[in-house]
Amino acid sequence: MLRFIVIRLLQAIPVLLAIYTITFFMIKAAPGGPFDAERKVPESVLEKQRAYYGYGDSLSTQYFRLLKRHITFDFPPLASVPGLTSGDIIKNHFGPSVQLGLLAMLAAVLIGVPTGTLASTKPNSLFDYAPMSVAMIGICLPTFVIGPLLALVFGLWLGWLPVSGWFEWKDRILPALTLGLFYAAYIARMTRGGMLEILGMDYVRTARAKGLKELLVVFKHALRGGIMPVVSFFGPALAGVVSGSFVVETIFQVPGMGRHFVQAALNRDHSLILTTVLFYAILIIVANILVDIIQVILNPKLRYQ
Amino acid sequence: MNSSPFIWLLAILTLQVYSFATEADDAAAAQIFLFGNESEPPSIDPQINTTINGNRIVSALMEGLIGYHPTDDNLPESGVAESWEHENYIVWTFHLREAKWSNGDEVTASDFVYSYERMLSPEFGAKYAEFLYMMKNAQDFHQGEIPFAEVGVKAIDDKTLRIELEGPTPHFLNILKHSAWFPVHPPTIEAAGGMYKQDSNWTRENYVGNGPFNLKSWEMNKVLIVEKNPKYWDADTVRLNEIHFFPTESLNTDDQNFNNGANHYVNTVPPILIPKYIEDKDPHLRMEPWLGTYFYRFNTTKKPLDDSRVRKALSLAINQRAIVRRILKGGQQPAQGNTPPGIAGYEPPKLVSYNPKRARELLAAAGFPDGNGFPKLSLIYNTSELHSDIAEAIQQMWKSILGIEISLRNQEWKVYLDTLREMNYDIARGSWIGDYMYPDTFLQMWQTGDGNNYTGWSNDRYDNLIRGSFSEIDAVARLEMLHQAETILLEEMPIAPIYYYSRIYRIDTKVRGWHPKLLDNHPYKYVYFEN
Numbered sequence: 001m002l003r004f005i006v007i008r009l010l011q012a013i014p015v016l017l018a019i020y021t022i023t024f025f026m027i028k029a030a031p032g033g034p035f036d037a038e039r040k041v042p043e044s045v046l047e048k049q050r051a052y053y054g055y056g057d058s059l060s061t062q063y064f065r066l067l068k069r070h071i072t073f074d075f076p077p078l079a080s081v082p083g084l085t086s087g088d089i090i091k092n093h094f095g096p097s098v099q100l101g102l103l104a105m106l107a108a109v110l111i112g113v114p115t116g117t118l119a120s121t122k123p124n125s126l127f128d129y130a131p132m133s134v135a136m137i138g139i140c141l142p143t144f145v146i147g148p149l150l151a152l153v154f155g156l157w158l159g160w161l162p163v164s165g166w167f168e169w170k171d172r173i174l175p176a177l178t179l180g181l182f183y184a185a186y187i188a189r190m191t192r193g194g195m196l197e198i199l200g201m202d203y204v205r206t207a208r209a210k211g212l213k214e215l216l217v218v219f220k221h222a223l224r225g226g227i228m229p230v231v232s233f234f235g236p237a238l239a240g241v242v243s244g245s246f247v248v249e250t251i252f253q254v255p256g257m258g259r260h261f262v263q264a265a266l267n268r269d270h271s272l273i274l275t276t277v278l279f280y281a282i283l284i285i286v287a288n289i290l291v292d293i294i295q296v297i298l299n300p301k302l303r304y305q
Numbered sequence: 306m307n308s309s310p311f312i313w314l315l316a317i318l319t320l321q322v323y324s325f326a327t328e329a330d331d332a333a334a335a336q337i338f339l340f341g342n343e344s345e346p347p348s349i350d351p352q353i354n355t356t357i358n359g360n361r362i363v364s365a366l367m368e369g370l371i372g373y374h375p376t377d378d379n380l381p382e383s384g385v386a387e388s389w390e391h392e393n394y395i396v397w398t399f400h401l402r403e404a405k406w407s408n409g410d411e412v413t414a415s416d417f418v419y420s421y422e423r424m425l426s427p428e429f430g431a432k433y434a435e436f437l438y439m440m441k442n443a444q445d446f447h448q449g450e451i452p453f454a455e456v457g458v459k460a461i462d463d464k465t466l467r468i469e470l471e472g473p474t475p476h477f478l479n480i481l482k483h484s485a486w487f488p489v490h491p492p493t494i495e496a497a498g499g500m501y502k503q504d505s506n507w508t509r510e511n512y513v514g515n516g517p518f519n520l521k522s523w524e525m526n527k528v529l530i531v532e533k534n535p536k537y538w539d540a541d542t543v544r545l546n547e548i549h550f551f552p553t554e555s556l557n558t559d560d561q562n563f564n565n566g567a568n569h570y571v572n573t574v575p576p577i578l579i580p581k582y583i584e585d586k587d588p589h590l591r592m593e594p595w596l597g598t599y600f601y602r603f604n605t606t607k608k609p610l611d612d613s614r615v616r617k618a619l620s621l622a623i624n625q626r627a628i629v630r631r632i633l634k635g636g637q638q639p640a641q642g643n644t645p646p647g648i649a650g651y652e653p654p655k656l657v658s659y660n661p662k663r664a665r666e667l668l669a670a671a672g673f674p675d676g677n678g679f680p681k682l683s684l685i686y687n688t689s690e691l692h693s694d695i696a697e698a699i700q701q702m703w704k705s706i707l708g709i710e711i712s713l714r715n716q717e718w719k720v721y722l723d724t725l726r727e728m729n730y731d732i733a734r735g736s737w738i739g740d741y742m743y744p745d746t747f748l749q750m751w752q753t754g755d756g757n758n759y760t761g762w763s764n765d766r767y768d769n770l771i772r773g774s775f776s777e778i779d780a781v782a783r784l785e786m787l788h789q790a791e792t793i794l795l796e797e798m799p800i801a802p803i804y805y806y807s808r809i810y811r812i813d814t815k816v817r818g819w820h821p822k823l824l825d826n827h828p829y830k831y832v833y834f835e836n
Contacts, residue, residue, distance in 0.1 A: 032719025036726075037355065038736075040756025041432045044448060048430030052503045081525075082348045083506035092525060148557060156565055163561045164553065166527055250555045255526035259554070268719055 001296075005289060012285045016278060020070070023277045024063055027270050034079035034268045053079040055270070066274060075275060080267035086275035089260050093244075094279075096166055097256035100175055100249075101242030105234070107180030108187050113227060115184075116191025120226070121218055123196060131188060138185030147178040147251040164253035175252040179245055183237060187230050195226035224298060231298065235291030239283040243276075327566020333815050333834040338548040341559040341571040345526050345552035349508045351487040352424050352431050357738075357825075358572075362550055363484050365531050365829050366514035370399050370417070370466070371481040373826040375818065378596075378742045379649035381478040382828070385412055385488070385515065386466075393778055394473035399466045404538040406490050407512075407519050414460035419491040419500070422453050428501035436485035436740070439477075441469045473778040476743040482826070483740055488515065517543045517830040526552055537830075544818075544833035560811075563589070569813040569834075576691055579635050579809060589811040592636030593821035596645050596739035597806035598747065599637075601684070601699075601732050602725075605799050606761035609680065610731060613797050614671040619732075620657060620801035621664035622706040623699055628803060632694050635809040640802035643791055644747040647823045651744050651784050656795040657802050661706045668707050676708030683712045686734035687721040695803070696734070725759050733759075735800070739824065744787045745774065751794055762799030 035041065035049050050056035054065060054076055069076050075087035115135070119128040138146075151174060155163035165171045198204060199222050207217045244258025257276065264272035332339050346359030351367050354360060364373065372384035387402035404412040421440070424431045425447045438444045441457030457469030470477065480486070490513040494500060497507035507513075512520035517539070518531035529550040533543050551568065553559040556575040562568045574582065574590065582590045603610045603619070610616060625639035638645075641655035665675075673679040684700065686692040696713050703709050711732070716724060724730050737757075739746040749755060752771055753763035770790035777783040794800075808825050818831035 030719070031723040036719055036722045037432070038722065039355070039432075042435060042447075042756070044427060045430045045432060045434060048427065049503065052430070077504050080347060082350070082353050082504040083509055084504075148561070151558070151561055156561060159565075163565045163567060164555075164558045165551075165567070251558055253526075253551070253553050253555070253558055255524065259526060266718065 001293075005293075008285075008289050008292070012282075015285065016281055019281045020067065020274060020278060021063075023274055024066070024270070025059075027265075027268065027273055028059055028062075030268060032268055034270075036268075049079070053077060053271075055079070062270070066271065070274065070278065076271045078269055078272055080264070080269040080272065086272045089272060090257070090275065090279060093255055093257050093260060094242075096254055097244040097249075097258065098242045099172065100179065100245075100254055100256060101238065103172055103176035104179035104241055105183065105238055107176055108183035109234075111180070111184035112187025113191050113223075113230065116188040116193075117195055117218065117223060117226070119188070119192045120195035120199060121214075128192070132192065135185040135188045138181050139189075143178050143182060143245065143247045144251065146181060147174070147248060150174050150178055151251070164251070166252075166254050171252075175248050175254055178251070179241060179248045183241070186233065186237075190229045190233060191227055194229045195222060198222045198226040201225075228295065228298065231294055232291055235287035236284055239280070239287040243280045243283055329566040329569055329813060332549075333569065333813065334836050336544055336546045336834055338545050338570070338816075338829070338832065338834075339568045340548055340550050341553050341562060341568045342529075342550040343552065343556075343559070343572040344554050349512075349520075349523075349529075350489070350505065351484045352420070352429075352433075352489060353505075354484065355432050358552075360484050362529060362531070363487070364516070364826065365518040365548060366512065366516045366520060367484070367487045367489075368404075368516045369481055369484070369487045370401075371478050373482060373822075373824075373828040375828055375831045376820045376822075378482075378647075378822055378824045378826065379479070381482075389478075391477075394475050394477065395470050397468045397470070397477060398461075399468070401464045401466060402538055404515055405536045406515050407534055407536055408490070408493075409536060410490065410492070410513075411463065412488065412515050413463045414466035415463070416488045416491055417466050418458050418460050419494075420488040421456070421458050421486075423489065423494065423500045424485065425453070425456065426501055430503055431485075433485040436480075436483060439470050439472075439474060439480070441471050443471075472776045475778075475780040475783065476741070479742045480740075482824075490514070518545075518548065521547070528552075539830060543830045545829060548829060563811055569816060571811045574635075574809050574811055576633075576635070582811070583634070587811070588814050591808070591810055591812060591821070593808050594636075594638070594645070594647060594823060595806040595808040595825055596647060596742070596823040597737060598640055598643060598645055599734075599736045599803045599806060600640065600643070601801045601803065602730075602735045602760045603799055603801070604728055604731055604733070604761060606728065607731060609671065609673070610682070612671045614667045615673070616798040616801070617796075618664045618667035618671065618707060619703065620798050621660045621667070622703055623801060623803060624659045624702055625657075625803055626659065627702075628695055628698055632698060633691070633804065636807040637804045638807070640804050643751075643794055643800065643802055644744045645739070645805040645823075648742050648744055650780065651788070653744070654788060654792045654795055656792065664706060668709075673709070679707075679709040681710050681712060682731035683714050684732040684734075685714045685716055685721060685724055685730045687718045688715045692734055728759060728761060735759075736806075738806070742824065744784070744791065745771065748787055748790055748794070751799065758799075760799040762797065764793060764797060767793045767797075 035046050075085035078084050115131045119131050122128055151163045154161045161174055162171050204222050207221045244256040246258040246262045249256045249258040261276045264276055329339055342358050342361055344358050346354060346356050348354045349359055349362050351363045354363055368384045370384050370386040372382040374380045374382040385401050385404050386399040389399045391397045401414055406412060423429055425434055425437055425443055427447055427449045434447050442455045445451045446453055446456045459467045461467050493507050493513040497505045517534055517537045519534045521530040521532040523529045530547055532547045556573055559571045560575055563571045603616045605611050629637045629639055641657050642653040644653040684696055686696055693715060700711055700713060725733055748771060750757035752768050767790050770786045774783050774786040815834045817833050817835045819827055
């Protein structure tokens with residue numbers, strides 16, 4: 001097991017290097033730079049700023065200098081937010097994203113898995129069609145529709161929850177639900193698919209033949225195999241969700257990472273773009289390794305390989 | 306369906322909205338102003354900040370020699386300077402009042418000298434350093450040619466500041482209101498890495514200001530809170546206890562916040578909701594003239610736009626009134642000239658108007674009768690629904706009136722700026738918001754080779770008039786020269802003015818001391834809640 005983890009981690013290094021390189025050259029290929037503004041700034045001033053923030057040198061110098069600083073965690077100053085580094089941004093804004101992401105995924109699992117399971121036990125009945133149609137709507141409706149809709153109903157009409165902000169526990173509910181509903185829909189569909197396959201298998205029939213209660217058959221024997229597709233989906237989804245959702249964060253005014261992702265690109269701030277992209281990449285890699293480990297634990301067939 | 310439960314439900318929902326005191330009500334009772342500021346400013350250092358949103362915060366924390374007047378931007382309001390006199394509008398002497406920094410230090414004349422040195426130091430690289438070029442020798446110092454001692458700013462004693470300008474400037478007091486002229490606290494700057502540190506972090510670590518408010522807390526993308534500064538010289542006037550600036554980027558969220566009683570002010574109303582609020586006679590909605598112009602630039606170095614008749618034809622074929630009434634609907638005015646009205650003593654020439662007949666004649670005279678043989682030009686604008694609606698309308702107007710086809714290209718902001726700078730366009734959307742109350746803030750940019758010109762347009766008479774006005778001592782004659790210059794601009798038309806901006810926002814009806822201002826500067830020390 002340890003050997004497996006070490007190999008996977010070593011494999012990650014060239015992947016990250018490739019991501020860093022591609023991102024760097026894509027930023028540099030985009031027109032405009034962080035110091036462009038509608039009002040013209042004297043060239044002498046621009047030169048000073050480029051030199052200070054490290055945009056003045058040749059591309060190869062910039063490339064290696066930034067790489068070195070990222071590897072040593074010595075994050076360079078941000079041209080788009082004078083006084084802060086990209087490390088500060090992650091330190092201050094990753095927390096809210098993690099909170100939001102975990103709550104969203106919790107909501108997604110709590111809604112998605114039971115719904116999908118229920119649907120799979122009574123396939124092609126009302127219990128299947130109704131929740132699966134709702135799930136389809138959940139997938140089709142983008143968060144920028146669901147979010148304001150929830151805010152309108154629970155915030156403006158009912159007055160139960162705040163429309164936006166990130167101050168007290170009540171503020172967490174609507175954004176987490178908005179983000180979670182989308183994943184809940186996916187998870188429900190995946191659970192249903194996985195469960196249908198498993199419920200038709202021999203060992204489930206054996207369990208039933210033994211005279212086990214249906215509840216036990218479904219939740220103890222079948223669900224373990226049935227949620228496999230969900231588990232492999234869950235890892236990357238979790239990484240995506242905790243690294244921030246631009247739309248949900250903007251709608252609900254959450255001070256998370258997602259907005260920095262987009263702002264960094266709009267500002268052409270190479271340091272912040274590279275940091276956020278690398279950070280996301282690392283999260284995905286770690287999440288995938290964790291998924292592999294969990295799959296081994298859940299699936300006895302893999303355990304001996 | 307039986308409708309009565311439904312109606313009951315509705316009634317309950319409606320009651321829910323009105324039956325409780327909202328957050329905004331509670332805050333108003335405590336004189337706390339909840340302010341939707343639209344976006345997070347990159348910096349609140351007055352010498353680094355260049356954003357309007359940032360300035361709304363900076364102006365609560367810092368005060369220049371001259372302050373914002375509560376009702377009329379043309380008038381000076383005494384700030385740190387208690388009184389002043391001038392010799393021929395060139396040498397200005399300011400007598401500073403007994404004012405204190407928030408840490409208790411005296412605000413002295415040498416603080417201003419230090420601040421202007423920082424602003425102009427080539428090492429510091431302030432983006433708005435050019436605002437100070439009107440001080441004698443400031444430009445030479447900024448370009449590293451002479452030492453700072455030769456720049457025209459001196460502390461005569463602790464409370465007397467003498468500023469010598471390059472030329473007579475009757476409107477200098479108006480210019481001094483701009484945040485580029487605000488002071489900073491020298492010991493704080495020195496403690497945070499010195500005068501030349503480009504990303505000095507004193508604003509986040511230890512904000513020492515001299516304004517009516519102090520920085521209380523700043524959580525990025527969440528909220529920035531300022532509280533009343535008891536050491537402010539005019540603290541008795543200040544009635545607000547706190548202002549909470551929310552950087553809510555989504556216009557819809559901000560609007561919902563306001564409707565939900567979580568804000569007293571929203572900086573912008575989603576364009577789609579403006580007609581609704583007008584129809585509902587929303588008591589919070591304000592639509593007030595703003596000192597800004599929306600226009601199209603013509604690339605005068607390209608054929609056939611190098612012919613002023615073509616440019617004029619294109620401009621006269623724009624039905625500005627239709628754009629303002631049918632698309633914008635927010636109280637904007639059709640632009641008859643380049644400089645918006647409202648600057649004391651200056652009546653801008655009114656030479657731009659919708660005239661399809663004259664437009665067709667001009668185009669024919671330029672060799673394109675009914676648009677025949679006119680090349681397919683393209684129009685660029687930065688991505689925005691409003692810009693795109695306007696561009697589509699104008700595309701249609703040019704097609705039906707002049708018989709010409711143009712293509713539309715929208716570009717992401719930085720790409721658009723790059724295209725503009727490279728002059729890699731035919732026609733481009735542009736806008737300009739005035740920095741101070743004087744017409745040259747709208748006219749200097751069209752001089753030959755000016756960094757903001759981007760049209761390639763050049764006219765000797767225009768340049769001479771603008772430059773000549775800088776040394777004209779008589780205020781009336783000076784404005785007359787600018788008027789002549791603007792007339793030339795509008796006859797040559799390197800730009801097609803489209804409309805004058807308006808500020809469209811919503812504000813709680815309990816707010817007092819907040820007046821329509823052309824520059825959108827609102828001195829918070831006069832703002833309070835009537836409960």
